[in-house]
């Protein structure tokens with residue numbers, strides 16, 4: 001190596017960063033991670049109360065997953081899909097088919113959630129063309145929602161700040177309100193309320209014309225967009241029925257909810273639902289490798305293949321290393337019975353979060369399933385009016401928790417107007433002592449916030 005080329009690699013922690021961050025702030029360097037904990041370069045230990053961005057589902061540093069990856073690396077890490085099949089991809093596709101609703105047994109790999117969502121939209125469109133329904137181009141989604149940051153995923157994402165700069169460049173897709181039933185102040189039964197939100201889909205399809213309606217995409221439990229928002233039970237089947245009535249494909253974006261996060265492999269299982277196409281990512285690679293997948297109804301894929309093939313693909317899709325990691329992650333979930341733990345610890349954590357409502361009257365709602373949980377801070381619990389934005393509660397609480405060495409995840413958005421919700425989504429290996437630690441650190445952070453809030 002020449003002296004000149006050596007200088008390319010000169011770096012120390014004091015070197016000014018050449019990265020740029022959305023948030024502007026520079027965080028400590030991550031040094032190592034194990035289970036639910038992450039250590040920084042100064043040796044401080046953080047409890048990962050959000051599994052990163054709801055990614056590290058099986059916890060950090062799992063040796064069985066790392067060993068499986070090493071074993072794969074000893075053979076090959078990449079074989080281009082047009083030149084070679086690879087066994088890990090076949091095995092993972094087979095496992096995912098077994099874990100999906102009947103009839104959904106065709107798998108297409110990607111390297112992340114946005115890529116998986118793009119794949120779903122493109123498959124739906126090509127299916128419509130294959131059936132001769134060429135006018136179907138509109139993918140209805142919800143507001144707020146988050147489906148990714150690439151252009152296609154953005155077109156169906158309902159989250160103003162992310163969409164606005166690009167609005168003139170993309171074809172905005174029709175939106176209906178997310179089922180923010182917890183904000184309603186009327187006397188409807190839960191069942192009627194679920195139907196009311198689902199019927200907004202029917203109204204939207206009628207408005208745009210069924211012949212133009214391609215698909216409806218939804219997060220079965222809202223993620224960062226709505227903070228673990230669960231719809232009333234009656235919503236799910238009604239949405240399915242409406243899609244069937246109008247020949248509209250139902251896409252479940254399970255990028256955050258999938259792979260055990262809510263206590264079942266897919267969140268769809270809570271309502272016995274069978275969407276037509278499913279997007280997965282996050283927990284599939286679980287922080288060990290970038291990985292995403294689309295799982296689709298066999299007849300949809302067969303029609304598209306028969307009509308000339310799926311006009312879509314990614315260089316890294318289905319690479320052996322990523323698939324070996326994904327397979328080891330799923331194996332770990334079953335071997336360590338992590339879904340049972342998620343349901344059990346999730347229920348405990350949720351009840352402990354609800355317990356905080358007694359001391360902190362500004363906690364307006366606690367919600368979620370399994371270990372996809374959130375609480376929302378409001379200005380008034382009776383009216384559920386949000387705190388004024390100027391109070392900056394969401395950023396403050398995240399920082400106070402960070403100083404307590406607890407990581408929580410926050411976004412400021414809520415049906416139609418803004419609110420402060422905090423996702424508490426530790427890894428599926430969380431135990432009772434971790435729950436105590438989370439609640440203890442959160443209580444200290446909330447007390448600090450109490451002293452600052454003007455209610």
Ligand code: PLP
Nearest residue numbers: 112113114146147148223255256
């Ligand atoms: N869909 C949902 C529901 C998500 O939560 C996310 C990411 O947060 C995405 C899609 C996009 O995934 P990625 O950031 O891996 O592209």
